[in-house]
Amino acid sequence: MTDSRNNLEQVGTAGLLQAVSHHLGHDMAPEWRKAAEATPRHRFLPDRIWLSSDGDEFALCDRGHDPERWFAAAYADGPVVTQINDGQEVDDLSDALPSSSASAPSIVFQMLELLGLEPGMRILEIGTGTGFNAALLSHRLGDVNVTTIEIDPDVAELARANLTANGYAPTLICGDGSQGWDAGAPYDRVMATCSVREVPYSWINQCRPGGVVLTPWCDDWSHGGLLRLTVTDDGTATGRYSPDSAFMLMRTQRLDLRLFRDVVLDEHVPTESTTTLDPWAVADSAFETQFALGHRLGDLWYAWHHDPEVEGVATRLWVATTDGDSWAAVDWDGAENTAHYTVWQHGPRRLWEEVEAAHRWWLDNDRPGPDRLGLTVTPEGHTAWLDHPANGWPLGRPS
Template sequence: MSDHEQLLQQLIDSMTASGSLRTEPWKHAAAAVPRHEFLRGGFFRVVPGSSPTAWAPVRQDEDGWLSACYADESLVTQIANTIQPTDIRGEIMREPTSSSTLPSLVLRMLEDLQVQPGMKVLEIGTGTGYSTAVLCARLGSGNVTSIEYDEGIAQRAREALGRLGTSPTLLTGDGLAGDTEGAPYDRIIATCAVRTVPAAWLEQTRPGGQILTTIGGWLNASELVRLTVHGDGTASGPVLGGQVSFMLARPHLPPPLGLLPDLSKGTEREAIVGADVLTDWTSRFVAQFAVPTAQHLKLQQNQRTEDVLVDVDTGSWAALYEEADRWVVRQGGPEVLWDTVEEHLGRWYAAGTPAVEEATVRVTTEAQTLHW
């Protein structure tokens, strides 16, 4: 048995023990796909102790490259939308824009997809092509279509899949628009997060089919959701939990904040709920459904720290600060952002703050709502 085969078997054993890999068909599919083939361009590692975070390239066949390919961790493969590990020497301090997702999450999501032989699957976000290859090993290449937004990433995935003799339908373009020509699909799975589930995905999934996606937002909390599409074009389904985090689809990234509104004006009152709720993942996830186009930042004002929500689209804002063991909120603009947050969180509190796994998401072409 070669080095990579031993490492792959160890990874499969680990994913099985953790419960990410649960059924024999997916074990066989995972065993058929050598992950290192999709990382031949290398990856970036965090430079220990760096602040702000710096990244250093690890190239193919360097010490630690192969073992890292079979570690159960995400590996950053692109920085700042264009920079590959082979492009630089030394370190870079820019934001990651593409990665190879940790294998246990890939397999957990594929298990959660609930596929059956013969089903047609549309994957949003080809990335390195690893998850695409596992899907093909399970369903056959003819039943898998994958869309990648970035042309360079798409080409590298195409080459990696070609080396394995795997030939799904690979498209380059906006995955949020789906694939009209191949529709309807039995399953859609997204390997990027979305702020709202695109109407095109609902239209391109057959009634009774499912969409598995991570719903995130600009307050930086996200969860995996499995939606069943109904005959009327709506969809609903459970939040699967686990605090699953993916990079947002590029068209769903927040707009620049630009010039902030005058935060000294507005109407002030004592807050029912303080800004400390924004430090909790689940509270933020609930709040995102209340104010889906708001962004959060901290500012130093009047010799104190204020938590500020700003909605660039409407110009609405809310600023909160703590004073004498109470929270005060000041709000301006056409929408009262913090009132809406308090109302949504109030319903969650009234229900006993249930875990997200007890929640259901409902999606129409006009709205996306969270129910407990």
């Protein structure tokens, strides 16, 4: 039985590493291959996981009832949801919201490569999750050089058990990762396994000059992008993005706004106008387009409303500020080759004009994608920039 189980682990790991190398476009570095072979992924997954296919709702996969599907998910190059709704049970899985997961291995190793780790370096990981990342880091750097922090007590307990069972003992803290862990600072590297809408300055402050902060990025308009910042002697950090990697948002930065509860109220009296800008060109466009627009629009978010039960309206695009103070709605009547769309706006800001200005900026600058965008973080805030830090604007509101 033991030989059979070991063989399954070896075959599963070998196939997974082949998929990761294909994603990376080159063979994995020997040190990471050794770490992966010593740390079989399935050993870090709980018996109950949630899987989806083609964007459908999540379905529970229980190892005891469906071991083959569970094991296949463990060694597929894809994310595995390990907790929903912050650990709260739900009666209807259509209400399931992922709150913790094991990231796709290809993204895991892509991030590990971007860190540029060397022996003896000390690292702080934000978001322990299953403990798999921390195990790989401990294998590479040694337990004493790895600190990992997890906000959810149940997730932290499971990670600690997984790490112990597999012979690893990094420093594991149950706490708010947005605060970092000052007791272990300074670090050579800080990495997050959750996305952020703003980079906590504590991460910069706890990283050595010349050190690297690596985090998934998620602004309110778009999702995806890996941000790699280098910390300078004056306590600032600046860097660029790698494209397309979606992670769950850090819990302390979640946006809990509902259009018809918090934003659009019955007593609002909006102004009416028209626009020639196709709403799909800004809110249902390619990832690269939305990523760039998000860096110009800063604090704006959107939501589609199909069949809103409004006469003459087939689809409505809502745009709102993250404080819920202003909103806009753009209506499509369902006709083909529409030249004009009706716009409704309320609040102190004219949000659709801001969207139009951002789109013109994107066109005027040859349609930049994530590879041309960067971010500088200081104690005072965030500055987004195009091509060079000197060509920047405050991230919250474009100049």
